[in-house]
Amino acid sequence: MNVLRQSLRQGSPLSSLAGSSHLSQPKRTSEVWICSADSPTTPTMASAALALLWLKPHSSSDHSRAMLRQAVLLLLHCFASLTLGQYDLCKSLVSTDDGAVWEQYACQPKAQSMKDYMRVKVDPPGITCGNPPERFCTLENPYLCSDECDAANPDLAHPPQLMQDRERTGRITYWQTVTWSRYPEPLLANISLAWNKSLELTDDIAITFEYGRPTIMVLDKSTDHGRTWQPYQFYADDCLDSFNMAPKRVPDLSPANITRVICTEQFSRWVGSKNDKNVKFEVRERFAVFAGPRLLNMDSLYTRMESMKGLRDFFTFTNLRLRLLRPALGGTYVQRDNLLKYFYAISNIEVPAR
Known part of the structure; x- marks a missing residue:
């Protein structure tokens, strides 16, 4: 399973997650770690999000609540990826009159x-x-x-x-x-x-x-x-x-x-x-x-x-x-x-x- 990075604007609720040693925070942008197929780091990322939830249980600000919601979503996504990761991306290279193109199709378990x-x-x-x-x-x-x-x-x-x-x-x-x-x-x-x-x-x-x-x-x-x-x-x-x-x-x-x-x-x-x-x-x-x-x-x-x-x-x-x-x-x-x-x-x- 590869871990993909997506830049967010500074101040996004998830940028607060970057305080973890697993999630570094650049000055201008932060990184959201997204679980996808075949990532060995998925359990680590999920654990990091869980730790953040544990460290800030009493915060009641809108910003913190939004951050907690995002962290929960990250946890659910990571654990789902452990089971469903092999179906994350399904495509094949096919030949057409315009050349080779990627064709997306419904994901299925391996025969x-x-x-x-x-x-x-x-x-x-x-x-x-x-x-x-x-x-x-x-x-x-x-x-x-x-x-x-x-x-x-x-x-x-x-x-x-x-x-x-x-x-x-x-x-x-x-x-x-x-x-x-x-x-x-x-x-x-x-x-x-x-x-x-x-x-x-x-x-x-x-x-x-x-x-x-x-x-x-x-x-x-x-x-x-x-x-x-x-x-x-x-x-x-x-x-x-x-x-x-x-x-x-x-x-x-x-x-x-x-x-x-x-x-x-x-x-x-x-x-x-x-x-x-x-x-x-x-x-x-x-x-x-x-x-x-x-x-x-x-x-x-x-x-x-x-x-x-x-x-x-x-x-x-x-x-x-x-x-x-x-x-x-x-x-x-x-x-x-x-x-x-x-x-x-x-x-x-x-x-x-x-």
Whole structure:
């Protein structure tokens, strides 16, 4: 936070503050210290103003009362700046026909990955593999079942927190469910993500699956901390069969129906478990409907966010939930003779938001 100085005429009520060692008083002008973004001296300035208030508690002159009012305002401004300083000045350099100019815009919190702050809950109880230990196969090598999940062994465990770890060693870690050994009973799992505050999406939600993406899945959102839920997007290898919905992609949408909840087949069809691991909720493509394919006209998006009913609300949430309804099948039907190759495994969840 930088401290800006503004000259005042001699005799201004705030010139009396200059008696402090922190606030020097020149002969002809005095300086008002104004808190603004990124100032390490803000607590010092606030303390100085507080000290002046303490030293002159009994003064009743109009001049002193005005000085005290100014000091109180300075205190409030400084302490507010500690919290709101990052929003003090919002501008960007843009090119125009007349050259580069500074463009002012509404201040917003910085967009960032929210996975470090989310609380993860997995249901139903016992859906995570490893208790008891069990072996599992892969869709590429369905009869080579040498892998094991064991919750008691850190090297073989796959707990839920591995969906949001940083994987700094380069080794991929992931949460994994039990296998579909109880087929034809459905293999269902819910993953609830909570932040205890309202957030606004700024980029695509991306869920990375190991060993194949689900063939049926629903992404839900809540705006009231999980008390009620509404579908955000449906995913299936056959939308008509799974949800009685015609398949759609975001580029099929228009500005008039951009907030429509769709079913997409783009992320559910079998392409090999190593070729494409991600399932996305496409935020950038929705932004592009207003800002253009390269997102160069963000002013148009921001204007629509403020003027179009329900648009900002569409990207706002407090909680998200993944409902995993059927695992990857390897491009075929369920093969009853080897059910140990069917399960869910998630290595990462990215939620860029502000």
